[in-house]
Amino acid sequence: MFKRVPGTKDILPSESSLWQKIEEITRNTFRLYNFQEIRTPLIEEESLFNRSLGKATEIVQKQMFIIKNKEDNYCLRPEATASVVRAYIENNIDKTSTFSKFYYIGPMFRLERPQKGRLRQFHHIGCEVIGSSEPALDAEVISLADTLLRDFSISGYKIKINSLGCSLDKKRLGAILQKALKEKLGKLCANCKNRFKGNPLRILDCKNGPCREEIAGLDIRDEHLCQDCKDHFTKVKASLDSLNVSYENSPRLVRGLDYYTGTVFEISHDGLGAQDALGAGGRYNNLVKELGGSDLGAIGFAFGVERLLLVQSPQATVRSNDLVYLISLGEEAKEEGIKILNTLRKNNIAADTDYEGKSLKGAMRLANDLKAKFVLIIGEDELKKGVVTLKNMRSGEQKEIKQDKLIEELKC
Numbered sequence: 001m002f003k004r005v006p007g008t009k010d011i012l013p014s015e016s017s018l019w020q021k022i023e024e025i026t027r028n029t030f031r032l033y034n035f036q037e038i039r040t041p042l043i044e045e046e047s048l049f050n051r052s053l054g055k056a057t058e059i060v061q062k063q064m065f066i067i068k069n070k071e072d073n074y075c076l077r078p079e080a081t082a083s084v085v086r087a088y089i090e091n092n093i094d095k096t097s098t099f100s101k102f103y104y105i106g107p108m109f110r111l112e113r114p115q116k117g118r119l120r121q122f123h124h125i126g127c128e129v130i131g132s133s134e135p136a137l138d139a140e141v142i143s144l145a146d147t148l149l150r151d152f153s154i155s156g157y158k159i160k161i162n163s164l165g166c167s168l169d170k171k172r173l174g175a176i177l178q179k180a181l182k183e184k185l186g187k188l189c190a191n192c193k194n195r196f197k198g199n200p201l202r203i204l205d206c207k208n209g210p211c212r213e214e215i216a217g218l219d220i221r222d223e224h225l226c227q228d229c230k231d232h233f234t235k236v237k238a239s240l241d242s243l244n245v246s247y248e249n250s251p252r253l254v255r256g257l258d259y260y261t262g263t264v265f266e267i268s269h270d271g272l273g274a275q276d277a278l279g280a281g282g283r284y285n286n287l288v289k290e291l292g293g294s295d296l297g298a299i300g301f302a303f304g305v306e307r308l309l310l311v312q313s314p315q316a317t318v319r320s321n322d323l324v325y326l327i328s329l330g331e332e333a334k335e336e337g338i339k340i341l342n343t344l345r346k347n348n349i350a351a352d353t354d355y356e357g358k359s360l361k362g363a364m365r366l367a368n369d370l371k372a373k374f375v376l377i378i379g380e381d382e383l384k385k386g387v388v389t390l391k392n393m394r395s396g397e398q399k400e401i402k403q404d405k406l407i408e409e410l411k412c
């Protein structure tokens with residue numbers, strides 16, 4: 001028997017309605033914020049990610065699904081920001097509108113060790129805004145992430161924010177960390193020892209116990225920030241306050257990818273266990289230029305859908321089902337039943353029937369299992385009178401309805 005690839009998941013019909021609900025809410029909320037959907041390919045050139053995420057990052061070093069081609073190396077996208085920026089530049093979108101708001105929903109691929117909340121194929125709901133460095137935009141994007149979570153009926157999360165500052169500030173932060181950790185290098189894990197030279201900011205992100213202890217003892221504030229970046233971050237926080245978004249200022253928060261600059265944020269949830277990030281994002285003001293486009297400020301975030309589903313409140317998972325289940329008794333009634341089914345569907349009413357020749361009792365049980373809202377019964381009697389028997393499965397009420405009044409009755 002074949003098995004699915006480790007770290008992948010089948011989304012079965014019992015779960016897919018939850019996915020559809022999340023997607024529906026996502027589309028609606030992004031529409032309210034005037035974002036438009038973008039769909040980029042699942043495969044890209046490997047070098048796109050080496051260049052944008054950074055060669056020293058964990059994703060590029062260990063987690064890319066590479067597809068070797070004759071001349072080029074392709075890879076399955078590990079995230080979508082680089083793809084969206086590539087598409088933005090390649091399709092000359094900046095020539096028609098310098099300010100653009102994109103959102104996306106789709107699978108991402110990372111060759112990780114599978115565990116709870118960590119898959120090799122997972123799904124992002126994310127957005128990218130390109131064309132502005134205004135602090136008010138940072139606040140809008142963070143508040144949009146907050147709104148989405150509320151719309152998904154998720155509570156109990158924490159929004160942590162920080163500012164890495166511009167490229168020079170990031171270098172300064174790296175140097176501050178190297179200085180502070182120099183004497184403690186022996187206590188850090190092998191990964192952090194490697195990070196110390198090439199990517200010291202990533203040490204702040206290490207999940208290893210002894211490294212976390214050392215990091216907790218560091219006195220890190222905002223000394224690395226230049227005046228412009230300090231002012232920017234102060235305005236972001238003031239805007240968040242005026243939007244009533246609750247957040248925590250978290251000077252140790254960094255993002256694992258090279259392209260981040262300025263405001264970064266992460267949303268965590270205690271219900272997730274070790275992999276506690278529901279989503280994360282931040283500014284990447286140099287990436288559009290770095291990938292060959294204009295010098296434009298940009299910001300985005302992504303949520304992991306599998307993790308959203310792990311913490312969604314049960315009330316959001318109640319399935320609403322307006323199915324009409326038709327039971328026809330006898331050959332003649334069956335023929336008429338098929339016509340009724342067709343009419344219901346043409347009128348946008350979800351409807352189904354029994355194709356296994358079940359008895360009335362068996363078919364009623366099936367309708368119950370399917371959580372149908374109504375059962376329609378048509379037998380010899382009903383045929384003669386030109387009616388159907390309509391049973392409301394929630395209230396138990398049952399009545400005869402003239403066939404030509406059925407749609408009207410079901411729609412009210």
Ligand code: AMP
Binds near residue numbers: 121277278279304
């Ligand atoms: P990142 O691009 O790493 O910042 O990821 C953004 C969000 O995607 C995280 O906060 C998680 O919710 C989710 N995520 C990232 N990697 C995985 C993974 N391997 N499996 C499941 N979800 C993931």
